[in-house]
Amino acid sequence: MNPYLGTCALFLAASALVVLPLVPGLWELHRKSDAAALSVIQQHAGEIRYFADSFRGYIKSLEPLLNECGRSGRMVGGTMMDGTDYVVLGGRGEALRLPASPKDQDFQVLIASAGDLLVPSQTAFSKDLYARGRFLGGTDNTYRAILGERDIRLGDRSSVLRWVHAVGDFHAGTDCRLYGRVSSEHAIRLGAGCRFSRLHAPSIEIGEAPRVDSPWLRNRPSPAAEEHGARVLHEGNFEIPAGLFERSVVVRGQLHIRAGARVYGNVKSWKDAVLEPGVWIKGSLISARNLVIGANCRIHGPAIAERQMLVAPGTQFGEARHLTTVSAPKIEVAEGVRIFGSLWAREHGQAGIRS
Amino acid sequence: MIYLLYFIVALICVYTLRHYWFTLNRLFGFQRHPYIDIDAADWPPVTVLVAAHNEEKVIANILAALMTVKYPEDKMLVVPVNDRSTDGTRTIINEFVQRFPGRIRPFHRTGGKGGKAAALKDAMELVETEIILIFDADYIPGAGLIRQLTAPFFDPEVGGVMGRVVPINVGANLLTRLLDLERAGGYQVDQQARMNLRLVPQHGGTVAGVRRSALREIGGWNDNSLTEDTDLTYRLLLYGWKMVYQNRSECYEEVPETWQVRRKQIMRWAKGHNQAMVTYGLHLLFGRHRATLRERIDGVLLLGVYIMAPVTLLGWMLALAVFYQGIAPLHGIVALLSLTAYAAIGNLAAFFEIAAAVKLDGNRQRICLLPFLVLGFTVSILSVSQAAVAQLKDALTGAEFHWDKTERFRKVAS
Numbered sequence: 095m096n097p098y099l100g101t102c103a104l105f106l107a108a109s110a111l112v113v114l115p116l117v118p119g120l121w122e123l124h125r126k127s128d129a130a131a132l133s134v135i136q137q138h139a140g141e142i143r144y145f146a147d148s149f150r151g152y153i154k155s156l157e158p159l160l161n162e163c164g165r166s167g168r169m170v171g172g173t174m175m176d177g178t179d180y181v182v183l184g185g186r187g188e189a190l191r192l193p194a195s196p197k198d199q200d201f202q203v204l205i206a207s208a209g210d211l212l213v214p215s216q217t218a219f220s221k222d223l224y225a226r227g228r229f230l231g232g233t234d235n236t237y238r239a240i241l242g243e244r245d246i247r248l249g250d251r252s253s254v255l256r257w258v259h260a261v262g263d264f265h266a267g268t269d270c271r272l273y274g275r276v277s278s279e280h281a282i283r284l285g286a287g288c289r290f291s292r293l294h295a296p297s298i299e300i301g302e303a304p305r306v307d308s309p310w311l312r313n314r315p316s317p318a319a320e321e322h323g324a325r326v327l328h329e330g331n332f333e334i335p336a337g338l339f340e341r342s343v344v345v346r347g348q349l350h351i352r353a354g355a356r357v358y359g360n361v362k363s364w365k366d367a368v369l370e371p372g373v374w375i376k377g378s379l380i381s382a383r384n385l386v387i388g389a390n391c392r393i394h395g396p397a398i399a400e401r402q403m404l405v406a407p408g409t410q411f412g413e414a415r416h417l418t419t420v421s422a423p424k425i426e427v428a429e430g431v432r433i434f435g436s437l438w439a440r441e442h443g444q445a446g447i448r449s
Numbered sequence: 450m451i452y453l454l455y456f457i458v459a460l461i462c463v464y465t466l467r468h469y470w471f472t473l474n475r476l477f478g479f480q481r482h483p484y485i486d487i488d489a490a491d492w493p494p495v496t497v498l499v500a501a502h503n504e505e506k507v508i509a510n511i512l513a514a515l516m517t518v519k520y521p522e523d524k525m526l527v528v529p530v531n532d533r534s535t536d537g538t539r540t541i542i543n544e545f546v547q548r549f550p551g552r553i554r555p556f557h558r559t560g561g562k563g564g565k566a567a568a569l570k571d572a573m574e575l576v577e578t579e580i581i582l583i584f585d586a587d588y589i590p591g592a593g594l595i596r597q598l599t600a601p602f603f604d605p606e607v608g609g610v611m612g613r614v615v616p617i618n619v620g621a622n623l624l625t626r627l628l629d630l631e632r633a634g635g636y637q638v639d640q641q642a643r644m645n646l647r648l649v650p651q652h653g654g655t656v657a658g659v660r661r662s663a664l665r666e667i668g669g670w671n672d673n674s675l676t677e678d679t680d681l682t683y684r685l686l687l688y689g690w691k692m693v694y695q696n697r698s699e700c701y702e703e704v705p706e707t708w709q710v711r712r713k714q715i716m717r718w719a720k721g722h723n724q725a726m727v728t729y730g731l732h733l734l735f736g737r738h739r740a741t742l743r744e745r746i747d748g749v750l751l752l753g754v755y756i757m758a759p760v761t762l763l764g765w766m767l768a769l770a771v772f773y774q775g776i777a778p779l780h781g782i783v784a785l786l787s788l789t790a791y792a793a794i795g796n797l798a799a800f801f802e803i804a805a806a807v808k809l810d811g812n813r814q815r816i817c818l819l820p821f822l823v824l825g826f827t828v829s830i831l832s833v834s835q836a837a838v839a840q841l842k843d844a845l846t847g848a849e850f851h852w853d854k855t856e857r858f859r860k861v862a863s
């Protein structure tokens with residue numbers, strides 16, 4: 095073999111080996127098939143009503159039909175642009191009772207009602223539901239998503255797989271499973287045994303929750319807006335005694351707040367934090383582990399636990415004019431708890447536990 | 450010589466393990482986002498500082514975006530820090546002040562020390578709020594970003610917060626595509642892993658925030674620092690304040706589109722980082738302060754990331770020297786093999802990290818560009834080494850640092 099030819103062959107083979115891993119990259123550089131900026135959630139970041147608003151836009155094309163059916167009382171079926179089947183129900187003032195399911199108690203059509211809507215029990219709805227009036231669900235139902243322009247009431251043991259939004263009140267009976275987002279413009283009330291993940295409303299009640307005013311809290315500005323020149327950094331465990339405590343505190347151990355303590359400041363613990371009954375905190379309450387909140391506590395600012403949170407009856411988070419957020423991967427909330435704002439359980443939320 | 454080489458190899462191995470640890474944590478570990486759920490609260494007043502030096506191409510975009518964010522209008526004041534601009538920046542800012550009365554208070558700086566830290570330091574006279582957010586002028590914040598960056602400050606331990614930076618001009622050329630990959634690895638994996646593991650997330654100086662009382666406690670902005678963000682990170686750490694990284698608080702930025710601009714940018718970062726390493730390194734590791742043991746170790750490793758470039762180059766030269774001089778057992782073959790192994794496995798750690806970031810972001814085809822990162826790494830390693838040598842020379846001759854502003858590529862906003 096000609097040595098020059100061999101050298102050339104070796105050079106070409108080596109070059110091919112070098113270039114080969116670059117070929118897909120060169121092709122991608124030429125085609126630019128994945129060259130767009132990462133799509134970051136910009137305009138609806140954190141907006142709990144996002145799905146509800148999107149759905150409202152989606153069914154906007156049904157508005158004339160809803161108006162017409164509302165006047166005539168007719169029931170009309172059809173198909174949306176994307177191929178989804180729908181049924182529009184009309185009625186003259188009276189509540190609309192959904193007819194029995196066509197097959198195996200499973201409605202596979204989008205249902206839009208021009209007025210109040212009553213749905214039967216033990217039924218699955220695999221498409222979204224819309225009610226211009228009140229929505230009254232039977233027991234043991236499974237819903238994909240519900241948008242109600244007035245109140246929504248779910249029967250006992252119902253499940254919602256994606257989201258619910260009520261312009262009026264939202265009420266879930268006992269032992270419901272609320273897997274996605276649940277929001278209301280007015281109030282949410284969960285019965286005992288309900289499981290939840292993300293709730294937002296001006297007022298969230300677990301069972302019957304007494305509303306308690308705390309005038310001394312209202313008279314003072316939020317500590318988040320102030321400077322924390324008096325921040326206490328404490329190594330090891332720390333206890334806040336009963337009485338007035340006017341500092342923000344960071345505890346690098348366990349935190350114990352005695353019954354009746356009035357804390358004016360933000361509180362953080364690296365380990366578990368335990369609040370005895372009747373503790374009031376004007377600022378935020380944060381634990382890098384577990385948070386155990388006793389009965390009849392008042393927490394003005396956000397309450398965050400990085401692992402688990404247990405809340406006893408009578409406790410109130412936030413105020414009507416100052417909403418707040420309660421968040422932890424796992425939350426167990428007793429009956430009689432009220433939250434003004436958001437309640438988030440990323441992994442498991444349980445309402446109505448016994449204290 | 451051989452022991453120095455072994456030391457370098459050991460250092461490189463530590464960084465390699467660190468890369469793998471972070472990536473595996475991001476892929477399989479527990480992810481910490483403790484404050485991202487805070488969507489309802491009694492929001493505190495905030496001041497948003499927008500650092501601008503000759504930013505007529507981009508300043509209108511960020512001011513317009515800030516005027517539409519979801520934050521109580523009466524609790525947010527925007528302060529454009531116009532640092533000695535000689536272009537149309539002042540005019541554009543003043544137009545916005547007239548359009549949005551009471552919501553923008555401009556700070557027009559006409560003299561004084563150069564650099565972002567010095568400008569921010571002077572602008573503090575207009576800041577009355579406890580929470581301060583900072584953006585560079587080429588960033589475009591989304592509607593929920595101000596709330597997301599403010600939320601961690603409800604934790605009294607948090608002194609600073611950092612959001613994620615996402616390149617917007619990805620498709621411009623090969624460089625921007627490589628920088629997009631590097632940024633993804635740096636934020637999606639590196640920063641979030643440090644947040645997960647309670648280590649030291651780094652303040653980036655933009656898409657970021659700082660608590661005023663914390664800033665006051667640590668002595669304010671350090672206008673002698675070349676990278677005020679790194680300096681801030683370490684001073685907060687030493688005083689017991691935590692830095693929080695919020696991976697879901699994303700903001701678009703414009704990355705350099707020419708290699709020359711990229712080289713200048715990374716050289717400035719390297720010099721600033723090395724300066725912080727000299728200033729805080731030993732004290733962080735051995736001093737009496739508030740940082741935990743894991744923060745001390747990670748903090749020192751983070752300080753050393755830029756000096757590792759010249760150290761790696763030195764290692765390669767030493768390996769060749771011991772091999773040809775035969776001054777080590779087996780003619781230095783062990784050392785040479787160690788470095789070669791690093792070249793294969795160690796570099797794979799960085800590639801693995803970036804590939805994981807691409808996967809976590811849900812992207813697909815851009816992963817094909819991974820082999821081209823060798824080019825980016827080569828430019829970086831040479832630029833950073835050059836910066837380290839220049840810095841050493843400057844230190845010996847007492848030369849002053851010249852501030853190089855990163856050039857913008859966007860067209861002038863209408």
